[in-house]
Amino acid sequence: MNITFVYRGFESLGIESLSAVLKQAGYGVDLVYDPALFDTMFVTQKAISQFVSYYPVTLQRLKEKKSEIFAFSVFSDDYSWASRMAKDLKQVKPESIIVFGGIHPSTLPEKVVQEEFIDYVCVGEGEGPFLDLIKAIDHKEDVKKIPNIWSKRGGEVFSNHPRQLVEDLDALPFPDKDLFHEEYYGFSTHYYNIVSTRGCPFDCTFCYPSYFRELYKNKGKFLRRRSVDNVIEELIKAKEKYNMKMVNILDDVFTFDKEWLRDFARKYHKYVNIPNFCFIHPMCVDKEIVGSLKTMNTVAVNMGIQVADEGLRKQLLNRQESNEAIKKTMRLISETNIFLYVDLLLGVPGQDKGELINTANLLSEHRPDAVTMCWLNYYPKTKISEIVKNSNWAKQKSQDLDEETQKLGFLILISNLLPKRILRLMIDKRLYKLLPQLSPKSYRTYTVNFAFACFISFWKEVFRLKKTTALYALRKVLSYYIFFTKKILNLNRVSHDK
Ligand code: B12
Numbered sequence: 001m002n003i004t005f006v007y008r009g010f011e012s013l014g015i016e017s018l019s020a021v022l023k024q025a026g027y028g029v030d031l032v033y034d035p036a037l038f039d040t041m042f043v044t045q046k047a048i049s050q051f052v053s054y055y056p057v058t059l060q061r062l063k064e065k066k067s068e069i070f071a072f073s074v075f076s077d078d079y080s081w082a083s084r085m086a087k088d089l090k091q092v093k094p095e096s097i098i099v100f101g102g103i104h105p106s107t108l109p110e111k112v113v114q115e116e117f118i119d120y121v122c123v124g125e126g127e128g129p130f131l132d133l134i135k136a137i138d139h140k141e142d143v144k145k146i147p148n149i150w151s152k153r154g155g156e157v158f159s160n161h162p163r164q165l166v167e168d169l170d171a172l173p174f175p176d177k178d179l180f181h182e183e184y185y186g187f188s189t190h191y192y193n194i195v196s197t198r199g200c201p202f203d204c205t206f207c208y209p210s211y212f213r214e215l216y217k218n219k220g221k222f223l224r225r226r227s228v229d230n231v232i233e234e235l236i237k238a239k240e241k242y243n244m245k246m247v248n249i250l251d252d253v254f255t256f257d258k259e260w261l262r263d264f265a266r267k268y269h270k271y272v273n274i275p276n277f278c279f280i281h282p283m284c285v286d287k288e289i290v291g292s293l294k295t296m297n298t299v300a301v302n303m304g305i306q307v308a309d310e311g312l313r314k315q316l317l318n319r320q321e322s323n324e325a326i327k328k329t330m331r332l333i334s335e336t337n338i339f340l341y342v343d344l345l346l347g348v349p350g351q352d353k354g355e356l357i358n359t360a361n362l363l364s365e366h367r368p369d370a371v372t373m374c375w376l377n378y379y380p381k382t383k384i385s386e387i388v389k390n391s392n393w394a395k396q397k398s399q400d401l402d403e404e405t406q407k408l409g410f411l412i413l414i415s416n417l418l419p420k421r422i423l424r425l426m427i428d429k430r431l432y433k434l435l436p437q438l439s440p441k442s443y444r445t446y447t448v449n450f451a452f453a454c455f456i457s458f459w460k461e462v463f464r465l466k467k468t469t470a471l472y473a474l475r476k477v478l479s480y481y482i483f484f485t486k487k488i489l490n491l492n493r494v495s496h497d498k
């Protein structure tokens with residue numbers, strides 16, 4: 001039996017993990033990947049994306065597959081793309097079995113399972129449930145009672161609670177990187193994505209734990225971590241096989257356990273020692289932790305600040321760190337040559353001009369290397385949606401932002417490009433009013449931020465101030481675009497020749 005995964009825009013560690021489990025059980029697995037040119041978080045230009053759309057190519061490739069099962073892993077932002085693809089596929093291959101899993105179907109299974117072109121929905125962690133489902137289909141057994149799996153027959157929906165969370169992450173096979181590597185070599189040679197944890201120590205109201213903790217209540221520890229040796233073993237094997245240039249550690253918060261990190265940093269330095277990136281949190285950074293990051297050759301970190309107003313942050317977003325903790329972390333990182341990205345949110349209820357001025361002040365005092373700013377999205381079933389519905393907080397709409405607020409947002413976005421004195425002048429004399437008005441929706445896309453980060457990076461590297469990741473990322477993005485554009489040109493040529 002063969003299973004084809006369908007995905008777009010990025011490498012998925014979730015699919016790689018599922019694929020490894022399925023292959024271990026003897027099933028055939030492949031992937032049809034859509035590069036989503038000009039339609040990813042790093043490069044978003046909707047107008048151009050239509051001209052280089054891979055949609056027909058992806059659909060054609062799916063049609064040609066002999067697989068019995070087509071498995072989609074879906075983020076909320078990709079749900080309409082995935083639904084359209086699944087629907088079109090079902091129309092031309094009505095016998096195919098379509099399974100949806102990942103974060104969006106996990107949060108809204110009751111809605112997703114209703115779609116006529118979707119046969120099964122997997123809620124939560126998929127290794128056990130998906131394998132059980134495949135085995136049941138393979139052996140023509142009943143699928144109605146498999147924990148985590150939702151199905152329907154004759155209009156009746158069969159829902160099942162999730163099983164216990166995977167307790168021992170070391171027991172899982174290493175992710176199947178070849179699956180993505182075969183679609184695009186850069187997925188494992190340019191960089192190597194890895195996670196050492198599942199779950200997060202925190203519970204921000206706009207993020208997935210605010211719903212998942214509830215979903216998995218009494219189903220085991222929410223935050224779990226692989227052993228140091230298990231992660232190092234994966235990286236040693238990867239280094240031998242792919243010779244990657246960079247390791248992206250994509251744990252929600254990598255630095256929450258000082259002891260684990262100390263041991264990891266020592267072994268990473270000894271056996272792997274490849275420049276790396278990770279996510280940090282203001283409540284999980286001190287001198288020793290920064291020391292460990294230096295030991296393990298971390299070149300860039302990303303920290304969420306979200307909003308500069310401590311009260312708003314605590315009350316609405318459930319982020320308990322003080323401004324002092326944020327400033328201390330920024331100070332500690334700025335004393336190293338580690339490149340610091342900070343994440344901010346725009347469109348948070350209660351966020352007004354005063355709050356944005358506070359943010360600009362903070363960034364003029366403690367200088368990050370790059371700033372990314374996203375419009376706040378209310379993802380399904382996150383606590384923030386409930387809070388806003390049942391309180392006086394008013395949801396902000398991007399089109400309602402006045403001119404001055406938009407310009408302040410733009411100032412924050414480019415704050416790291418400006419020398420401190422100029423930035424102060426812009427804030428104190430309100431010179432930001434001279435800036436162009438930039439739609440806040442475009443912040444969400446990261447294109448602008450990414451371009452800025454590359455620009456800053458360039459100068460920092462020229463002056464040997466920092467080893468940076470952004471220039472490296474730019475090269476990476478360019479080679480991705482060249483690779484897939486060439487592919488689409490070749491496809492066009494072949495179809496014309498025919
Ligand atoms: C790493 C990460 C990224 C990386 C890589 C993204 C990627 N495509 O893999 C980067 C930094 C690029 C990224 C970007 C974004 N991210 Co992100 N990201 C994460 C993070 C921290 C970890 C995901 C991960 O790899 N987990 C490890 C793997 C093993 O688990 P998994 O993916 O959940 O897969 C398991 C199950 O979901 C299930 N499963 C998954 N797919 C399928 C399919 C089938 C058929 C089955 C049966 C099961 C199944 O089984 C898997 C194994 O157990 C999560 C938060 C989290 N901890 O989940 C946010 C998260 C997924 N990201 C999120 C968001 C919003 C984004 C962005 C939109 C941010 C932005 N503003 O642009 C972009 C979108 C990029 C894109 N479309 O790919 C949200 C998604 C919310 C939502 N409802 O859609 C999350 C949940 C964080 C949050 N805010 O709540 N992200």
Ligand code: SF4
Binds near residue numbers: 202204208253
């Ligand atoms: S925003 Fe970051 S720290 Fe907060 S719950 Fe999400 S992953 Fe954890």
